[in-house]
Amino acid sequence: MLTPERQQRILQSVKKHHTVKIKDLVDETGSSESTIRRDLDQLEEKGLLQRVHGGASMLQAASEEPSMGEKSTKNASEKEKIASYAASLVKDGDCLFLDAGSTTYAMISHLQQKDIIVVTNGLNHLDLLSDHQIKTYVLGGLVKHRTRAVVGTGALQTLNQYRFDKCFVGTNGIHMEDGYTTPDPEEAAIKRAVLQHSRQRYILADHTKFEQVAFSKFAELEEAEIITNQHDLNVDLYKEKTIVKVVTT
Amino acid sequence: MLTPERQQRILQSVKKHHTVKIKDLVDETGSSESTIRRDLDQLEEKGLLQRVHGGASMLQAASEEPSMGEKSTKNASEKEKIASYAASLVKDGDCLFLDAGSTTYAMISHLQQKDIIVVTNGLNHLDLLSDHQIKTYVLGGLVKHRTRAVVGTGALQTLNQYRFDKCFVGTNGIHMEDGYTTPDPEEAAIKRAVLQHSRQRYILADHTKFEQVAFSKFAELEEAEIITNQHDLNVDLYKEKTIVKVVTT
DNA sequence: ATGAATTTGATTGTTTTTGATTGAAAATGA
């Protein structure tokens, strides 16, 4: 692969995901770590991205949509921790569902070399899953452009064909009375169906999601375990209703 | 091979792939490395491409996503011409299927601002479709990493839910006796099912696909119209079996 | 046809790029 092409791919990847790990770039391009490192140095020199420990991220100035961009980068390290722990729960031979969303996306890098089958409705996930040679099924249905998720009745029907050992689902709100909620009714329908078809059910949520309520409810607290990170809020109350794993490291 | 012809081929190759390796150009033209090197130097001198270590790439200015306006004017590649014509067949209100593959991919840019619904099994298509805000459904099923297509029984079942006004399908081989063929049986199965569910059926194929036979047959010649570009081969024989549109402009 | 001019392909030694290695630095986890 020629240098300009490789660097172009790197830039695209950074633009698309806001942050990339060197390891993922190595997988994606097939080049060595040294080469990627040199590329990143050059690209930073040109002011096209920002080097960070373990990879690279977009420049602050260049992030066009402050709302969306910030949202997905802000709690990146916390999401990474949650994702890392979640991935450690996955065993060889598992068949799992990965919800669309940035936290579940972060899981993928930690799943490599596991002999598993992944089903997902997150279109952004597919690139990385391909890179890691993970056997992947995608739900069929309407493509939601904003969230890059597959939704709709078609997706629900596709889901009926599958049963999962474990599922990892994101949420926008966790609340004692109102359970798990998300803004989009169609995505909620998917999440609901996924939970119904899975033996073990995990909700991935950083601390900003607690005590929040969004429009569409997709499950009661008891119906899934919560994986979250450490924060001020005391989660003992929630622990009375379901298992809550607080990832500390 | 004559010098102007060779350099023309080089330019085409650069335009097509954005970057080319010298080795590939050597294989493609049958000339020696030295000659190619000299050609590249000259072409760079003229400002028609950019030399990079190991090959050449398009000029920075042109390497940005070419806007559709200029693309459709003169120097459109053969694939572009086919894609452009195919897109012109699409009318407001149509529901259509776009096969995975580069020619159908090229159609997408020409579909903007049409009020249509697109169904596809090509994962690479989704980004562009999203960009153009085209209402899109994706087939569900196994993700074929190499071709970035969705295949498998799941996809076939999903297909049963849809009926198309028009479908645009790629192929690897077109042959008088053996009909339309493609190397992968699973992708062939998809193509077959798509044709069955569509009112009007178009096969997109540049001239290299004629008189070729691949492993898996997915339809007889009569079952679809062919859209191709102009070339030496006389297609009258094929016209006895089905409609063949030869795109000239 | 003959000789000059041009183009081509092979060869040479040089430069650039690449990937692996190593010890230092940073992040992580207890």
Next chain:
DNA sequence: TCATTTTCAATCAAAAACAATCAAATTCAT
């Protein structure tokens, strides 16, 4: 905090690509 793991920067040898050169082949003009 300290030990462990991960990432980093620097270095180096191998590989790939390069520019320069030259002889053979081709083309062209006379």
